[in-house]
Amino acid sequence: MPGPRGARVPPLDGCDSAHERDDLRASDGRGSMHAYRYSGPSQLLTAASGTNCRLVSDGEALFRGVVAQPRHVALGLRALSNCVRARFYTPPGVLEPLLDPVVTVGQQQLRFEGFSGCCSTYARFDLAEDAFTDIEARTRGTTNVDFQAPMRAALAQVRDDSPMTLAVGRDSVAVEVGGGTIVERKVPFPLRWLRGLGEVQAYLSRMEPRFEISRAEALRFVRALPSRSRHVSYAVPLGRGLRLTQTKSTAGVAFTGTERLRLLEDLLPKAESLAGYAEPCGGSAWVLRMGAERFTLVLSPERWRGFSGEGQLLGALAMDQVDEALARVQASLHWQDRLDLEELSRESGLGREALADALALLAARGHVGFDLQDGAWFHRSLPFDLEQVKRLHPRLQNARKLAEAGAVQLEAATEGLRARVQSGDVSYQVSVTGIDSTCSCPWFSKHHGERGPCKHILATRIVAEERST
Amino acid sequence: MxxxxxxxxxxxxxxxxxxxxxxxxxxxxxxxxxxxxxxxxxxxxxxxxxxxxxxxxxxxxxxxxxxxxxxxxxxxxxxxxxxxxxxxxxxxxxxxxxxxxxSREWIADWARAVLASHPRRVREVAFAVAEGLCDKPDAPNWSVGFIDWLRNVAWRENRDLPDLLRERPDFLADDLWGLFEFDGVADVNLAGSDKYRKRQTAWSTALCTLSAEGLIPRDRLLDASLEALARDFVQMRAGWFSRFHEELKPTLEERAARVDRYLLLLGSTIPPTVSFAVKALQKLDKKGMVPAAALLDAIEPALQARSKATATAALAMLRAAHGRNAASAERIALLVSQALAHEHADVQGEAFDFLDALIPAGAPVPAALRDAIEPVAELVKPSLQPRLARFVEASAEVAPPTAEHESLRSEPVVPIDSSEELLAGLGAVLERPDDAIELERVLDGLTRLGTDALDLAALAKRARKILDTYEEERDPIAGCLSHLVSALHRGEPFDAEAASESVVEIPRMQRLLGLLIVELIPHLGSGLPRLSAPTDTRCWIAPEVLVERAGQHSGCGPVDQVLALLRLGPDRSKPDLARRVKDLRGPFAVALRHALAVSKKGDSLDALDEHLRLAAQRARDPWRCQFDCPAVYRSNDGKGAHYRLRREPSVPQKIPFLQPTVLLHSGEHGLADYYCVLSEHPGPVRWSATLAPGCTEDYFACGFERLDPEWSTVQWEARLYFEPLLFAEVPLGPNAARLLAAGLSCKEPGQWGMALDALLAVVHDGRFDAELLGAAFAELLPLGLVKCGRWAKSLGEAARASTLARDAVVATIQRGLRGDPADAPKDLAKLLELLHELLFEGGAAFDDPEARRFVEAIRTGGKTAKLCRALLAEASGG
Structure with a gap:
C-alpha cells in the first residue's frame, strides 16, 4: 500500500538539513544516499485530444513526445512497475523497496530501469526514437520518476487507438489538477539500487546470446513455466522453441525462480521475439523485442542473490590508480546511446584493457550502462555523489581495513602474486595470477569467485598496487 | 529549571x-x-x-x-x-x-506515520481525531483500518456488522469509499476479511444490506466496484470487488449504463477480472446491448486469455457482433486469428469454425489475415493443422531436435595430486557437501597425501561455525567432515575408539561416513589410494584397479572393504584379471574372487564375516535388485498420501550398518530414528547413490516412496533420485519406471522437471521400454494420487523433444490404459486428448488391443466420450 513515504524517513538528532540526514543514513550502508522530492504524483490525464502520461521527477523537464504505440508503452511501464513492486526473496531485516524507476533520456533512447524489492531482478524498458511519432522536447539527463498505484491503474486502461503523450520531468500539471497545492513526496534512493545498477552492467557486458524465439513460442514457453521454482532450470533450444530442463546445459540459459521470468507474460502478446542471453556466473538476460520498444529482464544467478550484493566490480573499485584514466574517459562522455570503444580509446589515449577497467569503474559509479541489443555501453549519469560508492561496499571497506592494518604479507612468487592475509586469528593463503585468483577462505570455497573477489584477494591487490607505486 | x-x-x-x-x-x-x-x-x-x-x-x-x-x-x-x-x-x-x-502539525505527522506502519493502528488515530488533537488524516490506511477494527468490535460485542455501520453515518458517507480506492495490506483487506467469515457477517453482505435499505447509494457502489477493478489491485484482493459487484445483482439496465467500464476491464492484466468482464458483457450481448464497434476495439485481450471459458465466450460475442454487422468480417477475422494461439484445442477449433464461416471456402484469404495467422501457426494443434492449410502456406520443415546432451556418461575420476588442491577440495566440500564425487576425491586425497602439509587453521574455524549450527539444519556430510577437520587441526592423536564414539553420537547416514573416516584415519598419508575410492563418476571401481589395490593394502576396515566390493565395476572382461586375483591372500581376496566369479581351491565363503560374504554376493551380480516389489499401494499417514511398495521378502527390522544396500530400504518402516542412509539433505542422498552403483533399482524404490504427489509434504531433495537415470548405463527397471511415472505427475517443478529429463535420456539412448513404463502408469492410474492433467503436460513436453520421444509417449500412454476405467481419475480426458493429438501428428494408429478395450469400456459423456469416439475411429491410422 502506498503510504506517505516521506514520513518514514525519520529525522536524526543533530541534523539540520535533509541532505545531512540522508548522508548520515548512507553511512550505515543500508539506507539512502539521496532523496527525491516530487512536486506531485505522476498522472495519466485523459483529454479530448488524447492521453497525457506525465511522469514527475524532481528535476527539470527532460522529455516530451507523442507515443506511436501507446498500449506497448503502457504495458512496458506496467511490467517495469511489476518488477520493482515484486519481491522474490525476503531477506532478514527487509527494507522498504523503492517503487520509482530511474529514467535516462539519451540522444535517441529513453530508458526506464528498476530493481525488484529483493534486488535480484533488474528490468529495463528502452524506447527508441521510432517509438515516438513526434518528440517535442528532449533534454539529456537521468532521474527518478514518481510511479505509484494510481498511475499503474491508469496505464492498464491505455489502448492503441488513443494518442498518448509521454512527458518526463517536473511538471506544473500537478499544481493545476491539485488546485494549487504542491504535495511534496520525498523518496529515499536506496544504496542497494545504486550498487545494483553498477553490478548489473558488469553482468550484462559478459552476456552471450543463446537463442531468439518467436512470439508464439515465447508465449508457449512462458505460459508453461511452473508458477515458481527454487532449483536451477535451463531453457534450451528445441526446434523453433524452447524446452525447460533441470540438467546442466551449456547451450541453454540457466536461471532460478520461474516466477521472475513470468514478469514478461503480460508483454508477450505485443512482442515480436524473445531473446535469451547467458553469462558464465549464472546470470541471465531476457530481451523482448516489441518493435521500437525493448524490454530487458536480467536475473541474478539465485533468487536470494541481489545484484547489490554481488562483487563483480570490486576489483575495479579497489584500484585507485585508474582515477586519471577515469577522468579522461569521462571527458569523452556526452550522453551517447552507444559508446564507440575505438573512438573512446583514441580520445582518451587508453589501451583496450585500461579502457575496460575504466568503463567497469564508471559502471560501478552509475555513469554508464550496457545495452545488450547494441552490445555496447551507453552514457548516463545518476545524480548522486558517486564518490561515496567506494566506501559503501562493505567487502571493499573490509579489504581496505586489512590492507591498512598490515594484515597482508606478500610472498615471493614465480608468477602473479602470493600472499598470506591475517584476518582475525586465522591466516589465509591468497594467490593471484592474471585474472584468476584463489583464496583459502570459506567465501572463496563457497563461491569460487562467482560473486567477485573475497576481501582477502582485494586486500592483496590493494597492497600490491600500493607497493608498485 | x-x-x-x-x-x-x-x-x-x-x-x-x-x-x-x-x-x-x-x-x-x-x-x-x-x-x-x-x-x-x-x-x-x-x-x-x-x-x-x-x-x-x-x-x-x-x-x-x-x-x-x-x-x-x-x-x-x-x-x-x-x-x-x-x-x-x-x-x-x-x-x-x-x-x-x-504542535498540531507534529500530531498530523505522527498520525500519518502510525497509519502507515499498519492499518490496525487506526484506532489510535481515530482516538486522536475524536480528542480534537488532529484532523482526520488523508491516508489510505485510514479507511482500510476500519475493516479489521469494525469486525473486531462486532465479534467482541456480538453484533452484526450492518448494525455497527448504521451507527456511523459519517463513515458511510465518506470513509467507506476509501475501501474501493485502496486494496489494503497483506493481513487487512476485504477479500481476506470475508474469506473466512460466514456470508451473513461478511462486509459484502453488510454493504448489500445497507444499500437495499437506501443507506448507501447503490449506483455509487456499482460504479465504485468497477473502478476498483480498474485499479491495480493484487489479484486475490481484486476478486472481492468482482464478487461484490455480482452480489449487488445489477439489472440489465444498470449493466448497460456501465458497458464502457466492462469493456475497459477486458484490458486488465488480472485474468479473473477479464473473465468477470466477459461474463458481464455476455449478458448484455445476448440482448444486443453492446456496441459492436466498441466490442471490436476492446475484445482482443479476452481472446488471448488463458482461461478456455473466457476465450470461448469472447468468440461467441464476436460471432454475435458479426451477425449484427457483417461489414466488419475482415476485422473480426483478424481478431479471431488471435484465438488460434490458445493452448486449448477446443478454442482453436471454435476459432477455425468461425474463420471458415467468415471466409467461405474458395474465397481469397486477405493478406492481413494471412500475416496474422502465420506467427501463431506453429501453436495450432496437430489435429487442426489440416484446417490451417487454407489460410497459410505450409511452413518450412524444422530439423528434428537433436538430443545429444540428454544422457550422461561416466568419466574417470581424477585424483587430487597436491596439498593445495586437497585443502581447496576440503574447503569446497565443507561449503558444498552435495558433490559426492568431490567428497570421494577428498577422502582419497586425505588417505594418500595426509594432513602434514595442510594449514587447517582456516578450515577448522569454519568447521567450528558449521558445528555450532543446529544439527537438523546442517548437511550431515558437512557436519561429519567438520568433526574430522576439527580433530585433525587439534593435532590430537587419532584414537579410533574415541573417534568412533564421537561419530556414533551422530545419527543416521553420517554414521556410515563416520565409520569410514574412522577406518581411514590410521592410513592418512600412507601414499596408497583408498580401497573404496571410485575410479569413475558413477562411482564404480575398475576391477583391475581394485585387484591392484587389494594387493597393496593391508588392514583396511570393514566399511572400506564392503564399499569397495559394492563398487566393483560391472566390466570384468580385462584379461589377466583372474590370474591376478588368484594371487591375492586374505578374507578380502576370497570375497573379491567370489565377486569376480573366480574360483580358487580352499576359498570358502562361509568362513568370511557376514558383511564380507553378503557384499561379495551382491557384487557378483551388481545390477540385481535386493527385493522384489510386486505391487504399489497408497499410504495415507499423518504427512499426507504417498506411494508405497510392497517388498518381498520383507525388510528386516534390524539392519547392521555394514549392509548399506539394505539400509536404503529401512525407510519402508517409517523408522525416523533408525539408522538410515537416506536423508533430507542433498549431500547424503547423492552419496547414498554411490554406495552401490549397481543397486539402482533399490535406490529408485526408495526415491519412489519419497516423491510428493502434492505440495503438502514436499521434500526438495527427492528430485535427486532421478539423477542416476540420466546415465546411459543405468537400466530402466520396474522401480525406475515407477519413479519416472510418479515423477511425471508431481507438482513440485524440480521433481517433474527431473523426471522429464530422465525420461528423455532413457528414450534417446535406447533404454526405453514401453511395456515397463506403461505398466507403471497403469499401476498408478487407479491410486488416486496422480493427476492426468500433469501427466498430459509433462508427456506433451517430452513428445515435443523428438519424433522418437513422441512415439515413446504414444506407446506409453497406450500401454498405460489398463484395468477398470471406472477407477481412473476424472481428468483422464486430458491424457486421451494428448494421445489423440500425438497419434494424429505421427500418423499412427490406436492399435493397442487392451487400450482399445479400456477406452471402449469408458462409460461417460461429454468431452471424454467425444475423445473416446475419436480414438476408436483411429484404428487404422486416423
Whole structure:
C-alpha cells in the first residue's frame, strides 16, 4: 500500500538539513544516499485530444513526445512497475523497496530501469526514437520518476487507438489538477539500487546470446513455466522453441525462480521475439523485442542473490590508480546511446584493457550502462555523489581495513602474486595470477569467485598496487 | 529549571520514582528543544526497562509502573518513528496530556506515520481525531483500518456488522469509499476479511444490506466496484470487488449504463477480472446491448486469455457482433486469428469454425489475415493443422531436435595430486557437501597425501561455525567432515575408539561416513589410494584397479572393504584379471574372487564375516535388485498420501550398518530414528547413490516412496533420485519406471522437471521400454494420487523433444490404459486428448488391443466420450 513515504524517513538528532540526514543514513550502508522530492504524483490525464502520461521527477523537464504505440508503452511501464513492486526473496531485516524507476533520456533512447524489492531482478524498458511519432522536447539527463498505484491503474486502461503523450520531468500539471497545492513526496534512493545498477552492467557486458524465439513460442514457453521454482532450470533450444530442463546445459540459459521470468507474460502478446542471453556466473538476460520498444529482464544467478550484493566490480573499485584514466574517459562522455570503444580509446589515449577497467569503474559509479541489443555501453549519469560508492561496499571497506592494518604479507612468487592475509586469528593463503585468483577462505570455497573477489584477494591487490607505486 | 543538567536529573528522578505526573509537569514547563534534549536518555531508559523485563532482571511489579511513566511522557519528547520503534501507543490519560504539548502539525505527522506502519493502528488515530488533537488524516490506511477494527468490535460485542455501520453515518458517507480506492495490506483487506467469515457477517453482505435499505447509494457502489477493478489491485484482493459487484445483482439496465467500464476491464492484466468482464458483457450481448464497434476495439485481450471459458465466450460475442454487422468480417477475422494461439484445442477449433464461416471456402484469404495467422501457426494443434492449410502456406520443415546432451556418461575420476588442491577440495566440500564425487576425491586425497602439509587453521574455524549450527539444519556430510577437520587441526592423536564414539553420537547416514573416516584415519598419508575410492563418476571401481589395490593394502576396515566390493565395476572382461586375483591372500581376496566369479581351491565363503560374504554376493551380480516389489499401494499417514511398495521378502527390522544396500530400504518402516542412509539433505542422498552403483533399482524404490504427489509434504531433495537415470548405463527397471511415472505427475517443478529429463535420456539412448513404463502408469492410474492433467503436460513436453520421444509417449500412454476405467481419475480426458493429438501428428494408429478395450469400456459423456469416439475411429491410422 502506498503510504506517505516521506514520513518514514525519520529525522536524526543533530541534523539540520535533509541532505545531512540522508548522508548520515548512507553511512550505515543500508539506507539512502539521496532523496527525491516530487512536486506531485505522476498522472495519466485523459483529454479530448488524447492521453497525457506525465511522469514527475524532481528535476527539470527532460522529455516530451507523442507515443506511436501507446498500449506497448503502457504495458512496458506496467511490467517495469511489476518488477520493482515484486519481491522474490525476503531477506532478514527487509527494507522498504523503492517503487520509482530511474529514467535516462539519451540522444535517441529513453530508458526506464528498476530493481525488484529483493534486488535480484533488474528490468529495463528502452524506447527508441521510432517509438515516438513526434518528440517535442528532449533534454539529456537521468532521474527518478514518481510511479505509484494510481498511475499503474491508469496505464492498464491505455489502448492503441488513443494518442498518448509521454512527458518526463517536473511538471506544473500537478499544481493545476491539485488546485494549487504542491504535495511534496520525498523518496529515499536506496544504496542497494545504486550498487545494483553498477553490478548489473558488469553482468550484462559478459552476456552471450543463446537463442531468439518467436512470439508464439515465447508465449508457449512462458505460459508453461511452473508458477515458481527454487532449483536451477535451463531453457534450451528445441526446434523453433524452447524446452525447460533441470540438467546442466551449456547451450541453454540457466536461471532460478520461474516466477521472475513470468514478469514478461503480460508483454508477450505485443512482442515480436524473445531473446535469451547467458553469462558464465549464472546470470541471465531476457530481451523482448516489441518493435521500437525493448524490454530487458536480467536475473541474478539465485533468487536470494541481489545484484547489490554481488562483487563483480570490486576489483575495479579497489584500484585507485585508474582515477586519471577515469577522468579522461569521462571527458569523452556526452550522453551517447552507444559508446564507440575505438573512438573512446583514441580520445582518451587508453589501451583496450585500461579502457575496460575504466568503463567497469564508471559502471560501478552509475555513469554508464550496457545495452545488450547494441552490445555496447551507453552514457548516463545518476545524480548522486558517486564518490561515496567506494566506501559503501562493505567487502571493499573490509579489504581496505586489512590492507591498512598490515594484515597482508606478500610472498615471493614465480608468477602473479602470493600472499598470506591475517584476518582475525586465522591466516589465509591468497594467490593471484592474471585474472584468476584463489583464496583459502570459506567465501572463496563457497563461491569460487562467482560473486567477485573475497576481501582477502582485494586486500592483496590493494597492497600490491600500493607497493608498485 | 536553571540548567540542562538539572533538568535531566530531575526528569530521570521522577521516572525512577515511577511518577509520571511529576515528569509531565516538569515537561510542561520546558520548551520543545529542551524536551527533545531528553529524548536519548528516555529511549535508553525505555530500552533498559524492556531488557530488564525480558531477561527477568527485575520483578515485573517494579518495572510496570516505571515503564508506564516513561511511555506516558514519551509523547511529549520522542519523534513518531521513535515512538513506533518502541511500540508506544496513544491512549487516554497522561499520554493525551503529553501529546498536547506537541504542535498540531507534529500530531498530523505522527498520525500519518502510525497509519502507515499498519492499518490496525487506526484506532489510535481515530482516538486522536475524536480528542480534537488532529484532523482526520488523508491516508489510505485510514479507511482500510476500519475493516479489521469494525469486525473486531462486532465479534467482541456480538453484533452484526450492518448494525455497527448504521451507527456511523459519517463513515458511510465518506470513509467507506476509501475501501474501493485502496486494496489494503497483506493481513487487512476485504477479500481476506470475508474469506473466512460466514456470508451473513461478511462486509459484502453488510454493504448489500445497507444499500437495499437506501443507506448507501447503490449506483455509487456499482460504479465504485468497477473502478476498483480498474485499479491495480493484487489479484486475490481484486476478486472481492468482482464478487461484490455480482452480489449487488445489477439489472440489465444498470449493466448497460456501465458497458464502457466492462469493456475497459477486458484490458486488465488480472485474468479473473477479464473473465468477470466477459461474463458481464455476455449478458448484455445476448440482448444486443453492446456496441459492436466498441466490442471490436476492446475484445482482443479476452481472446488471448488463458482461461478456455473466457476465450470461448469472447468468440461467441464476436460471432454475435458479426451477425449484427457483417461489414466488419475482415476485422473480426483478424481478431479471431488471435484465438488460434490458445493452448486449448477446443478454442482453436471454435476459432477455425468461425474463420471458415467468415471466409467461405474458395474465397481469397486477405493478406492481413494471412500475416496474422502465420506467427501463431506453429501453436495450432496437430489435429487442426489440416484446417490451417487454407489460410497459410505450409511452413518450412524444422530439423528434428537433436538430443545429444540428454544422457550422461561416466568419466574417470581424477585424483587430487597436491596439498593445495586437497585443502581447496576440503574447503569446497565443507561449503558444498552435495558433490559426492568431490567428497570421494577428498577422502582419497586425505588417505594418500595426509594432513602434514595442510594449514587447517582456516578450515577448522569454519568447521567450528558449521558445528555450532543446529544439527537438523546442517548437511550431515558437512557436519561429519567438520568433526574430522576439527580433530585433525587439534593435532590430537587419532584414537579410533574415541573417534568412533564421537561419530556414533551422530545419527543416521553420517554414521556410515563416520565409520569410514574412522577406518581411514590410521592410513592418512600412507601414499596408497583408498580401497573404496571410485575410479569413475558413477562411482564404480575398475576391477583391475581394485585387484591392484587389494594387493597393496593391508588392514583396511570393514566399511572400506564392503564399499569397495559394492563398487566393483560391472566390466570384468580385462584379461589377466583372474590370474591376478588368484594371487591375492586374505578374507578380502576370497570375497573379491567370489565377486569376480573366480574360483580358487580352499576359498570358502562361509568362513568370511557376514558383511564380507553378503557384499561379495551382491557384487557378483551388481545390477540385481535386493527385493522384489510386486505391487504399489497408497499410504495415507499423518504427512499426507504417498506411494508405497510392497517388498518381498520383507525388510528386516534390524539392519547392521555394514549392509548399506539394505539400509536404503529401512525407510519402508517409517523408522525416523533408525539408522538410515537416506536423508533430507542433498549431500547424503547423492552419496547414498554411490554406495552401490549397481543397486539402482533399490535406490529408485526408495526415491519412489519419497516423491510428493502434492505440495503438502514436499521434500526438495527427492528430485535427486532421478539423477542416476540420466546415465546411459543405468537400466530402466520396474522401480525406475515407477519413479519416472510418479515423477511425471508431481507438482513440485524440480521433481517433474527431473523426471522429464530422465525420461528423455532413457528414450534417446535406447533404454526405453514401453511395456515397463506403461505398466507403471497403469499401476498408478487407479491410486488416486496422480493427476492426468500433469501427466498430459509433462508427456506433451517430452513428445515435443523428438519424433522418437513422441512415439515413446504414444506407446506409453497406450500401454498405460489398463484395468477398470471406472477407477481412473476424472481428468483422464486430458491424457486421451494428448494421445489423440500425438497419434494424429505421427500418423499412427490406436492399435493397442487392451487400450482399445479400456477406452471402449469408458462409460461417460461429454468431452471424454467425444475423445473416446475419436480414438476408436483411429484404428487404422486416423
Amino acid at each position: 536553571s540548567g540542562k543538567k538539572e533538568l535531566v536529573e530531575a526528569f530521570h528522578a521522577h521516572l525512577e520514582a515511577a511518577d509520571g505526573a511529576a515528569a509531565l509537569h516538569l515537561l510542561q514547563q520546558c520548551t520543545e528543544p529542551q524536551r527533545r534534549g531528553l529524548a536519548k536518555g528516555l529511549m535508553r531508559r525505555l530500552r533498559g526497562l524492556d531488557n530488564e523485563f525480558i531477561n527477568g532482571l527485575s520483578p515485573a511489579e517494579d518495572l510496570g509502573p516505571k515503564q508506564q511513566a516513561c511511555q506516558e511522557v514519551a509523547f511529549a519528547i520522542l519523534q513518531p518513528d521513535e515512538l513506533l520503534s518502541l511500540n508506544i501507543w496513544l491512549a487516554e490519560g497522561r499520554r493525551v496530556e503529553a501529546i498536547r504539548l506537541r
